[in-house]
Amino acid sequence: MTRSNDPSDEMGRSLSADDAERLLNGDAGPADMPEVARLLATMRDVAAEHDRDEAATVAGITAAIRAADGTEPVALERARRNRVPAKVTVIAFAAVVASGTAAAAANGSLPPSVQRTVATTLSHVHISVPRPHPQPSHPSRLPAAVPTTNGVPRSKPSSGAPSDTDGGDKGRGPTNRKGNGTHTGPSTPAKGNGKGNSTHTLPTTPGTNNGNGNGNGNGKNGTNGGSVTTTTVVKGNGNGNGKTTPTTHTLPPQSNGNGNATQTTHTLPPQSNGNTTQTTHTLPPQSNGNGRNAP
Amino acid sequence: MNTDGFGALLRAAQEGDDSAVASLYHDLHPRLIRYLAVREPRAADDLEAEVWLAVAQGIARFEGGEEAFRGWLFAIARRRLADFRRTAARRATVPVPNEELDGAGGEDPADLVAEDLTSSAAAAFVVQTLSPDQAEIVLLRVIGGLGVEQVAELLGKRPGTIRVLQHRALRRLHAELRKAGVTR
Numbered sequence: 519m520t521r522s523n524d525p526s527d528e529m530g531r532s533l534s535a536d537d538a539e540r541l542l543n544g545d546a547g548p549a550d551m552p553e554v555a556r557l558l559a560t561m562r563d564v565a566a567e568h569d570r571d572e573a574a575t576v577a578g579i580t581a582a583i584r585a586a587d588g589t590e591p592v593a594l595e596r597a598r599r600n601r602v603p604a605k606v607t608v609i610a611f612a613a614v615v616a617s618g619t620a621a622a623a624a625n626g627s628l629p630p631s632v633q634r635t636v637a638t639t640l641s642h643v644h645i646s647v648p649r650p651h652p653q654p655s656h657p658s659r660l661p662a663a664v665p666t667t668n669g670v671p672r673s674k675p676s677s678g679a680p681s682d683t684d685g686g687d688k689g690r691g692p693t694n695r696k697g698n699g700t701h702t703g704p705s706t707p708a709k710g711n712g713k714g715n716s717t718h719t720l721p722t723t724p725g726t727n728n729g730n731g732n733g734n735g736n737g738k739n740g741t742n743g744g745s746v747t748t749t750t751v752v753k754g755n756g757n758g759n760g761k762t763t764p765t766t767h768t769l770p771p772q773s774n775g776n777g778n779a780t781q782t783t784h785t786l787p788p789q790s791n792g793n794t795t796q797t798t799h800t801l802p803p804q805s806n807g808n809g810r811n812a813p
Numbered sequence: 814m815n816t817d818g819f820g821a822l823l824r825a826a827q828e829g830d831d832s833a834v835a836s837l838y839h840d841l842h843p844r845l846i847r848y849l850a851v852r853e854p855r856a857a858d859d860l861e862a863e864v865w866l867a868v869a870q871g872i873a874r875f876e877g878g879e880e881a882f883r884g885w886l887f888a889i890a891r892r893r894l895a896d897f898r899r900t901a902a903r904r905a906t907v908p909v910p911n912e913e914l915d916g917a918g919g920e921d922p923a924d925l926v927a928e929d930l931t932s933s934a935a936a937a938f939v940v941q942t943l944s945p946d947q948a949e950i951v952l953l954r955v956i957g958g959l960g961v962e963q964v965a966e967l968l969g970k971r972p973g974t975i976r977v978l979q980h981r982a983l984r985r986l987h988a989e990l991r992k993a994g995v996t997r
Contacts, residue, residue, distance in 0.1 A: 533987070538980045539961075542954045553990040554983055560935040561847075561955045572842070575865070576835040582869030584829040 819879040827873050838865070841886055848887065848956045851936040852894055860897060864890045884963040887953060891967060942989050947982035950975055 825833030849857035940948045965972040
């Protein structure tokens with residue numbers, strides 16, 4: 519068959535894979551496709567494409583290779599980047615010491631003179647810690663610091679109104695609370711079966727109630743479930759079912775979240791709604807959220 | 814160049830040896846600039862410079878033979894090309910010289926009869942005639958000098974698919990050339 523009598527292009531159709539490979543590799547192509555072989559050979563002819571400024575270009579590439587080769591190994595560079603400056607270390611150490619002192623001050627466990635100094639100092643930065651008292655204003659049957667939640671304790675010193683349900687308490691009945699937080703101060707022990715983070719500091723005197731909570735749980739505070747009193751600063755993220763047992767304190771519970779808060783005895787109403795400040799005493803309890811506050 | 818020869822050349826180039834770098838450049842520049850000129854005529858020089866800069870920055874970590882090196886080079890070129898096109902697509906307009914507009918119609922297959930057919934004209938004809946995938950395969954195989962496996966890796970396709978596409982591409986070229994009367 520010749521090209522002239524091959525109108526249906528049987529030759530092109532019969533191109534084998536090997537033929538195609540030879541054509542593309544520049545090897546001798548099939549004799550019946552010289553035009554394609556020529557086209558590809560022309561494409562492959564790159565002799566005219568040489569760079570007139572080849573020397574300068576090569577010098578630039580070489581310089582770039584040497585520059586790249588002169589860089590530090592990646593591991594060393596990374597280690598240097600991750601090195602902590604000494605200043606940061608000192609600041610971190612000071613912060614740890616300060617927070618430890620603040621926690622102790624929040625407990626009221628420091629010596630009176632130190633406690634007073636710390637309270638004064640921290641008050642300048644809007645952190646309330648109890649000032650030393652010879653005797654607690656409300657006799658408590660409870661230990662000074664009782665962790666009421668499970669989890670990582672975080673304490674924020676405070677003084678003032680009782681609150682135990684800010685943040686972490688939302689819920690039903692005197693049950694349990696589970697959470698992360700610290701509950702310090704003269705307070706009732708809370709049995710936690712909830713979730714959340716809460717920080718409680720229980721002062722002996724009513725005062726400021728700074729709550730910064732994020733509660734999600736079921737809690738019931740009050741007579742039936744317990745009364746958490748003399749808690750002034752509550753900060754935490756709570757999520758759980760709370761139970762707080764009643765004590766001899768007479769401050770109303772605070773409920774923030776979805777929960778039921780039952781309050782029986784009041785002398786100092788707490789407020790817990792994020793950040794609250796309690797200044798007025800003998801007010802009825804307040805409940806924020808979907809709680810029930812049964813005096 | 815045999816394997817040992819290229820290995821020694823590569824090691825020397827990795828250490829910044831001028832002659833080794835010159836040898837690599839002399840061997841690969843024509844292929845690279847031709848490929849880029851076909852793909853992006855107005856930016857080929859700039860793109861090539863970017864490719865060589867990337868090669869310079871990464872050659873110390875490269876391991877492989879000559880064919881693998883070519884594949885690596887064209888992989889970089891394709892990435893730079895894609896970056897360029899992505900950037901250009903965001904531009905409202907791209908200035909084009911009048912002389913380029915005059916020849917915007919592409920190569921006439923009949924011109925392929927001429928003896929002085931340039932390499933660029935032939936490549937332009939391939940790009941104009943074939944589908945994008947087919948053209949890319951032919952360009953990488955013929956101009957880049959890459960094998961089926963490397964092209965498959967670059968394009969993210971299976972080698973069998975590449976073989977099928979290149980086979981169809983050649984048949985298509987054959988048909989178009991016949992139609993234009995190019996029978997030599």
